[in-house]
Amino acid sequence: MNLLSVEGISKSYGEKVIFEPLSFGINKGQKIALIAKNGSGKTSILKIISKEDTPDQGNVIFRKGTQTAYLAQEPNLDPKLTVEESILQADNPTLKIIANYERALENPDDQEGYQKAFEKMDQNQAWDFETQYKQILFKLKLDDLTASVGNLSGGQKKRVALCIALLKQPELIILDEPTNHLDLEMIEWLEEYFAKEKTTLLMVTHDRYFLERVCNEIIELDEGNLYTYKGNYSYYLEKRDARLAQDSVETHKTKLHFKKELEWMRKQPKARTTKSKSRIADFKAIKEKAHKRRNEHQVQLEINMERLGSKMIEMHKVGKSFGEKVILDQFDYVFQRNDRIGIIGENGTGKSTFLNLLTSNDTPDTGKIVWGETLKFGYYTQRGITIKKDQKVIDVIREFGDFIPLKKGKKISAQQLLERFLFGRKKQYDFVEKLSGGERKRLYLCTVLIQNPNFLILDEPTNDLDIITLNVLENFLLDFPGCLIVVSHDRYFMDKIVDHLFVFKGNGLIEDFPGNYSD
Structure with a gap:
């Protein structure tokens, strides 16, 4: 059964054409992902379908x-409402009946009110x-329904908006990056929820395990x-x-990247799950397997980075708290030259504080941190890039460096790095204010990499970046x-990049695990 038809829609902003006439349909039961590079108009397409915007034709x-x-x-939520009031606006009359019943339970003396509410539920x-x-x-950790929406963080607002979308129980849910701001436990629950529900979905997401396990069609x-x-990722x-392969015309250079991606996917075991049927107990075996994954990669860019001394960063019995909330408790670790560490854990367990301590943007309450003399940080934060008026893409990156040196006297120029990250020569002379949110994140990433760090820290680098x-x-x-630390909820990304995890469990407890997310 056809739910909607998109017929010849196009969109431009001034002289910039976002997309020419596009047509497709959505049938009941389909779970569709829309894939395209940043700036191609994915969000504009979702807004037009959801009547938040209008097409030019x-x-x-x-x-x-x-x-x-x-x-x-x-999400565009009313900041004056509480979480509960926002949810009750979900246009599902059953919710109001439940809310009345919950209020009746809080007033046991009003027997008549309780009886009416009970009967309504029946x-x-x-x-x-x-x-x-x-x-x-419970799963979205929305435990304080009286909290004012205006006081919530961006991540909390996203979870409230997701809750509202699910509780409306519509035939079609349109989702723009649904896994952003969710921790791993929430993402896994949402996967299971969508996999078993018969709701029709149209989504944009960079989470490739989510695409693999939820979607049955990709556009x-x-x-x-x-x-x-007509299938998954x-x-x-x-x-x-x-x-x-059948196309005789030279296609976009991302062809090679997808070929590598395909090879990597083929090597992975089928039906990967976090809760593995046979838990690997031998940590030594996991560590060997993790290093083997790393060594299988054929290096293409032989980066001649800043010299790394014998000492990187040493953390000795480091403690950090905010009031009664313990972030680190007697934490010890000596970073090695080739460490590739992923940091995972629920929101609010102290991951960002840990990074601030590492980069001396915060100080420990107890213990000490020792930094090597040759250390050169590259730190990609969630704040993104500060835009100056009338600045062009190429000018932004040249503020941070002109090239990355390679071995044998070669180098990658700022222009070549931008091209590698999908900014064509013409695009490099666009004004930054014209870029989409994802393109700005991509540019920010280039400004961090062009500085040729030997200790790279990436805090949620996959948010708002397209799959390409x-x-x-x-x-x-x-x-x-060099040494790499990644904080991310993107399980697929972590599986490919890291071979060692710090699992933040809260209350100062950090598990040091030699392996990746799937291990």
């Missing part, structure tokens, strides 16, 4: 009575929905053309590779010869 035609919900990248068969409602609140927007693949990589850019970044990082 063309139409979106819905089957009569089709209910939809839209989760924006940056009449509307709301008991099962109440269970689901409470499960969604790719490439060089202005739409290509449809592995299927898409395989069929895309076959399509490009992630492939480029992964290949760059596999070539990077």
Whole structure:
């Protein structure tokens, strides 16, 4: 059953054409991902379909009575409302019945009020929905329903908006980067939820395990053309590779990145799960396997980075607290030259504080941190880039460096690095204010890398980057010869890049695990 048809929509902003006329349909039960590089108009397409924006030409035609919900990248919630009031606006009458019943439970003296609320729950068969409602609140860690939306962080607002979209129980949910700001536990729950629910989905996401486990169709927007693949992410990589192999015309340089991605996916075991059926108990075996993965990579860029001395960073019995909240408790670690460490843990367990301590942007309460003399940090934070008026892309990167030196006297110029990260020569002379959010993140990444650090720290680098850019970044990082620390909720990215984890468990407890996310 067709839920909607997109017929010849196009969009421009001033002289900049975002996309030419596009057409496709969505049928009931499909779980579709839209893939394209940053700046191609993915978010604009979702906004047009969800009636948040209008196309310059063309139409979106819905089957009569089709209910939809839209989760924006940056949710637009009323800051004056509480979390509960926002949820009750989800346009699901059963929610109001449940809310009345919950209030009746808080007033045991009002027997008549309780009886009416109880009967309403029975009449509307709301008991099962109440269970689901409470499960969604619990899984998304929305425990304070009286909190004002205006006081919430960006991540908390995103979780409230996701909760509202799920509780509307529409036929079609449109999702723009649904896993951003969710911790690993939430992402895994959302995967399971969507995999078993019969809801129709249209999403943009950079989370490739999410694509692999949830989606049954992928639509790719490439060089202005739409290509449809009736399968998950592995299927898409395989069929895309076959399509490009048949194409006699020279295609986009990302062809090679996808070929590597396909090879990597083929090496992975099927039906990967976190809770492995046979837990590997031997840490030595895990460590050997992790290093073997790393050594299998063939280096393409022999980066001649700043010299690394024998001493990197040493942390000796480091303690850090904020009031009664313990972040680190007697933490010891000596960083080695080729460490590739992933940091994972629930939101609020102190991951960003740890990075601030490492980079001397904060001081420990107890213990000491010793830094090597030859250390040169590259630190990609979640804050992004500060834009100056009338500044062009190439000017931004040249403020930080003109080239990255390679071995044998070779080098990558600032222009070549931008090209590697999908900024063509013409795009390099665009004004920065014209770039999309994802393109700005990509540019910020280049400003960090051009400085040729020997100790690279990336705090949530995959947020807002498209899958094509992630492939480029992964290949760059596999070539990077220095020390690398990555904080990310992107499990696929972590599996490819790191071979050692710090698992932040809260209350100052950090598990040192020799392996990657899937291990």
